[in-house]
Amino acid sequence: MSFSFRSDSEYSVPCGSQTYQGYSGYWPVGAYRQLYHDLIAFMDSVLNTDQMPYKIRYDRDGIRAVRNPIGNAGRRSLAGLLTHCHRWIDLYWPGYWYSPDFQLFFDCFLRSSFGQVRCTEYDSSSPAVEAAHAAMFNGFVEDLRREAVLRNVKKSLWEWNANLEDQAESISEYVWKLQSANELLPVRFELYYDESVAVDTDAMPRMNWAWNGSNGWLMTPSLADASDARIEARARIDPALAMRHRACFFANRQGADHDLFDHMAGSICKLEMGGRHHANHFHVLFLFDARYIGVADLDHLVNRARHRWWKVTGGLGQSFDCRDRSDVDRLRAQGRWGLDPLNRGDVEQYVRFEQNVLRYFTEDKGQMLRVKPSAKARTLTMGIMP
Known part of the structure; x- marks a missing residue:
């Protein structure tokens, strides 16, 4: 072959x-x-x-x-x-x-x-x-x-799915260590992309496989009719590009957006495929040190995060702050909202927070990546604790 x-x-x-x-x-x-x-x-x-x-x-x-x-x-x-x-x-x-x-x-x-x-x-x-x-x-x-x-x-598929259990264990250990040493202010965020692009340099060329006898399999530009269709943003389907965007977002924390990271105690970020946006997107949790950051500061920091994501994606990045959910008050009344400021030592509050985080990052919703740039490419990353 x-x-x-x-x-x-x-x-x-x-x-x-x-x-x-x-x-x-x-x-x-x-x-x-x-x-x-x-x-x-x-x-x-x-x-x-x-x-x-x-x-x-x-x-x-x-x-x-x-x-x-x-x-x-x-x-x-x-x-x-x-x-x-x-x-x-x-x-x-x-x-x-x-x-x-x-x-x-x-x-x-x-x-x-x-x-x-x-x-x-x-x-x-x-x-x-x-x-x-x-x-x-x-x-x-x-x-x-x-x-x-x-x-x-x-x-092999069972082992692949079982990776969610390993991720849940790692996340629980991570947030427990952070919570036990800090007063934390969590913000849950989603980072994703514009659906279509205006210029083809932001798109993913579609290739067809063709059998050419003695020459074997060849990849050639697709002849699928798309003359009347919008072109998909490459990062929505190419995990290699999405992971590069993630790396850029969390790199150079002492640079132009240093105030976003100065008092960030930790972070969790996971790349998934599917969900509400039916494409590559990131679930993100920022954990700020409440000794220096208050609830009143969050709008400014969220705007900094939005702008940074927009910059590293070349203007294609979109975001959603989970505080803007329409059902926050209902979830809080039901005791299911776990993203309020965390008091160190409040076990009941921490358990609620942990359950919220694990649902967000490790529930199997058919969104695990079936395509990665390499076997060792990590869909889940956690910030290094100071």
Whole structure:
């Protein structure tokens, strides 16, 4: 199996131009997200059901493919996904780390004759041709299941999800040490991005994989029609860029925005994919030292944080202060609001705060990153305590 792909600089196009007439060569808003969630659903059905997409029948009129009915409540039927399968390979960027189910799909697709056929021009007008492709699709699903057993993918996925428990333990230890030594003033924040961009230098080129016989697999600019669509901001789908933005935000604390960090006792930041913004975004907790920072100072500090995020993202950064939630008073009345100033030694208040923080950072809401720039890239970071 051979691969050939070009760097961003080799397939970038000038601002305002298009790769082909009517085609942008970039990800239109929502396209990446749709493929991402469809692949999750597909692999869930492959790994956790025994359904086969088609029944293949041979009779005097030739070969026919008949869709199998949905047999597993709550899971996607594999029938009908034949025409979508080849698009999911667009999610594969060489050099990135993927969750075990995603990596299984990419590896099996790129080595399979089914993948080579689906990424090659063909005439699908013949029922016999479509039936032959359906039979290959069945074989591809069987190949995924066999390889999943060899790789013990289910166990790997369990271990991947269990990482949330390790994160919860680390966060609890971190905030306990901070709270025991300080009077803390917490602020919970969300950092995210504008949905679309005005210039293509802020976008992620969309590449297609194509099988080219003796030359193997090639990556070429996408021909997906996006002429009437808005272009997605790169950082919403590329975790490598989002992590660079995070590193810049917390770097050089003695610089122009030093007053934001001067009396920050600690911080927690986690990159997730999905949620309200359906894209890469950060959950952030700032923990200020209440000996120097009061509630009246928070608006100024929050504005400093907003502006700093806007600067490091090149003007694409957006933010949300959780104090602006419409249900704060209701949550406080129910004893569920844990972000008031913390009094050192108030165990009941601390427990409420800890539960709030753990819900925010470690509840499994299907937002764990399935794509990272490397295996060791950290989605969760915590500030070094002074």
